[in-house]
Amino acid sequence: MSLADTVDLTALARWGDRTGLTGPISDVRPVGGGTQNVVLRLTWGDRDLVLRRPPEHPRPGSNATMAREIRVLSALAGTGVPHPGFVAGCTDTDVLGVVFYLMDAVDGDNPGASVGSLYRTGPSARRAAALDTATALARLAAVDHEAIGLGDLGRPAGFLERQVQRWLDHLASYDGVPGYPGHRLPHIDELAAWLRAHRPEQSRPGLVHGDYHLNNVLLDPVEPRVAAIVDWEMCTVGDPLLDLGWLLVTWPDRPGPLAGAALAELGGLPEPAELVETYARGSDRDLSAIDWYTVLAGFKLAIVIEGTHARAHAGQADPATGDHLHRAAVDRLEHVARLAGL
Incomplete structure (x- = not known):
């Protein structure tokens, strides 16, 4: 084209x-x-x-x-x-x-594609920039969305209550894709029940990026920090702690098809608990239920990427990509099931 x-x-x-x-x-x-x-x-x-x-x-x-x-x-x-x-x-x-x-235009390194010499040769730079992803996210969550004219961007009331059924309905919609045999994702029903039973009180409303992971940031090539957060198409007003859960569930601290491959393969990234600690230093939000948000993020992520697997059965997506994302969905569900103690 x-x-x-x-x-x-x-x-x-x-x-x-x-x-x-x-x-x-x-x-x-x-x-x-x-x-x-x-x-x-x-x-x-x-x-x-x-x-x-x-x-x-x-x-x-x-x-x-x-x-x-x-x-x-x-x-x-x-x-x-x-x-x-x-x-x-x-x-x-x-x-x-x-x-x-x-x-x-922002001159920056995408951790999912390739990184420059600052990050290739400096483990301390990789660590600092990785921790700054949590700091940048805390800054976003602290924005007064009403003061900047985004008060009507989403429907924050009942945001958490809607999540489980919304994504179960989304998964059920794949049954209408020609050739899709129905999902074979593990732990869906158990996780849905756990999420409903353990849902915390919703954090105060704020901006939610909606797809916050290493592939959606650009790292400054000179100073180890986030130069820009990109891909704002899913931004809404809701519970910002879901963004932190999304960052944690996609964090490349273990083998698997996760975000940030170019940065992760170099090693030296902080553990997820360190991201939570860093976020906490820049936020006054209660993070005691962050495991619940991480489980919700994994539940949602798995259902979203299973859609490509469904479309591959109908010839609407590359079969190899569909299989890859199905494996990634299973991997994340297994991970959050362990986190939930299932």
Whole structure:
């Protein structure tokens, strides 16, 4: 697929003129290898920018998702949360056929793909940057979402109460995928019962990234810290401790198909308990039930990635990827079942 198939640069330049972006557009190149959205890095005049838009064949909610990202990124300015700076967005689908936006390019290492010399040669740098993922997450949870205009972004009331049934229903929806024989995921019913029986009092509402793991941060190549949190498409207002649970359940402290492979294979990362301690130093939230949030995160993660396995049965996803993610789902469910004492 060529760039011309995804972005009409002439139309983009005309829109830019009206928006105040000046100079020629050049050096356009794709970023990353994902299929969820189109991400292009480009030079616009003397600015280094990134354009993000839905995939070539947008899903029904793709434009709404992009509009949500525009709203979140623009609101985060000045909060101290590391994120790409928002430049401009367009919700008028007459311009490119889809909603899109531009953000400042961030020079950083993605722990899931490759890391630079700072992290390849320095175990202390790997440890410091890894711990900073928890610090950055605590900063996000501390943001007053109402003060920055995101008070209506989600439905925080009953957030935790809704989770188990929501994801059980999501798993049941795969039965409608042609060829899918039904899930063979372990511990689903036992974990659902445990989660319901042990649900803690919900933490005060705050911003939830929704997919916080090592693959969704960029590490500063010069100073061992998080340069930016990326991929805000699942951001909502709910219980922020679910983000910490998500970071813990995806943490590459054990063999398995987890996030952050490029960083993890070098070794020297902190243990999950150290992430909790680091988060606690930057937060006044009660972390006594963090195991429950970790179990919920593993339950949800397994169900989400099992969807690719289901679609692979219908020829809608690569079979090898589907099998890989099914094994990852089983691995995480086994892990959180042990954590729950099942």
